Amino acid sequence: MSLTVAVVGAGAFGARHVAAYASLGVRVGALVDPDPAVRENLASAFGVPRTFARVEELIEAVRPEAASVCSPGHAHRDAAVTLMTAGIPVLVEKPLADTVRDAEEIVAVSESTGVLCQPGHILRFSAPHRALYDALRAGELGEVLAVSSRRDRSRALSRLYPGAHPAMLTAVHDIDLALWYSGSPVTEVRAVTQSRSGAVSPVLVWAELRHESGVVSSIRNAYLLPESSPNPTSDLVEVYGSGGVGHVDLAHPTLLVQAERTQAPDWLISPPGGGGALAAELRHFLDRVAGAQPPETVRPADGLHVVRVAAALIDSAEAGGAHRRLSPV
Numbered sequence: 379m380s381l382t383v384a385v386v387g388a389g390a391f392g393a394r395h396v397a398a399y400a401s402l403g404v405r406v407g408a409l410v411d412p413d414p415a416v417r418e419n420l421a422s423a424f425g426v427p428r429t430f431a432r433v434e435e436l437i438e439a440v441r442p443e444a445a446s447v448c449s450p451g452h453a454h455r456d457a458a459v460t461l462m463t464a465g466i467p468v469l470v471e472k473p474l475a476d477t478v479r480d481a482e483e484i485v486a487v488s489e490s491t492g493v494l495c496q497p498g499h500i501l502r503f504s505a506p507h508r509a510l511y512d513a514l515r516a517g518e519l520g521e522v523l524a525v526s527s528r529r530d531r532s533r534a535l536s537r538l539y540p541g542a543h544p545a546m547l548t549a550v551h552d553i554d555l556a557l558w559y560s561g562s563p564v565t566e567v568r569a570v571t572q573s574r575s576g577a578v579s580p581v582l583v584w585a586e587l588r589h590e591s592g593v594v595s596s597i598r599n600a601y602l603l604p605e606s607s608p609n610p611t612s613d614l615v616e617v618y619g620s621g622g623v624g625h626v627d628l629a630h631p632t633l634l635v636q637a638e639r640t641q642a643p644d645w646l647i648s649p650p651g652g653g654g655a656l657a658a659e660l661r662h663f664l665d666r667v668a669g670a671q672p673p674e675t676v677r678p679a680d681g682l683h684v685v686r687v688a689a690a691l692i693d694s695a696e697a698g699g700a701h702r703r704l705s706p707v
């Protein structure tokens with residue numbers, strides 16, 4: 379594909395985007411990062427020809443046809459709004475923004491300009507998570523009654539993202555899964571957090587969600603695994619339906635079929651060398667940029683709803699686990 383793509387934010391996940399584009403045969407034409415060493419290192423690792431400190435310089439000099447926004451959440455609004463106002467489609471990493479106000483502005487600009495904005499809810503592109511979704515939509519589990527989602531991470535997250543609340547940093551994945559699998563917006567939440575000495579932000583969030591349809595969801599995220607843990611995840615999502623229960627367990631990825639032909643789902647989310655769910659997500663983004671119209675897998679409004687729910691979880695936890703209602707969408 380000959381589109382010129384830019385990546386804004388050349389840190390850990392920006393590097394994964396560059397690798398995933400490369401695995402699709404798409405060359406990233408430019409990087410933006412205020413840190414010259416960071417952007418030059420990534421550019422030289424992947425042969426990216428141009429780098430810039432600011433999005434405005436990128437637009438002036440290169441005018442890319444699409445961009446991934448991989449800067450920290452507080453910087454998503456400025457980058458996404460500037461790019462969309464210049465007519466450039468954006469894939470904005472999760473969370474769509476780290477405040478409801480910023481997320482609302484991003485969605486409003488996408489709507490008023492008509493420029494594509496795809497929130498980076500990567501698990502909608504993960505093969506096993508998608509297989510469970512397809513089974514649900516085919517009615518194999520009957521009516522969805524409840525969703526349960528667990529996500530453990532290493533203590534390194536408290537060190538690498540010292541000011542980030544786990545509700546906004548990682549539980550957004552679980553909120554999005556609950557939204558996607560239930561097919562129903564969240565109307566009420568209750569959450570509690572726990573802290574660990576030495577960590578600036580909470581290291582654990584436990585939350586209950588009630589959806590408009592009556593589905594209940596349970597979310598548990600914790601950053602307590604040792605940094606040396608060989609398997610720094612225990613990701614498990616379970617969907618309880620009137621006709622059965624479905625599980626996606628990334629803690630124990632297992633081949634499904636080993637026979638004449640080995641069939642295994644692609645468990646990889648964002649491998650350093652490209653591929654995985656991230657490449658599938660970027661493929662979907664580029665197909666939409668190119669005018670092919672596959673079904674819209676994740677809408678800007680989904681990204682905004684996830685941020686609203688995460689903000690309500692933080693508010694609930696700060697009020698000692700009080701119930702918080704979300705206004706109808």
Ligand SMILES: NC(=O)c1ccc[n+]([C@@H]2O[C@H](COP(=O)([O-])OP(=O)(O)OC[C@H]3O[C@@H](n4cnc5c(N)ncnc54)[C@H](O)[C@@H]3O)[C@@H](O)[C@H]2O)c1
Nearest residue numbers: 387388389390391392411413448449450451453471472473
């Ligand atoms: N989908 C996923 O599974 C997943 C995983 C990890 C991170 N992320 C998301 O990716 C984004 C980046 O996370 P990260 O882990 O790469 O963080 P990081 O701190 O490693 O990198 C962020 C980079 O952005 C740069 N930056 C800061 N302000 C900027 C601005 N105004 N314009 C351009 N660049 C700017 C920083 O200099 C840094 O190099 C976050 O939104 C994060 O939530 C998503």
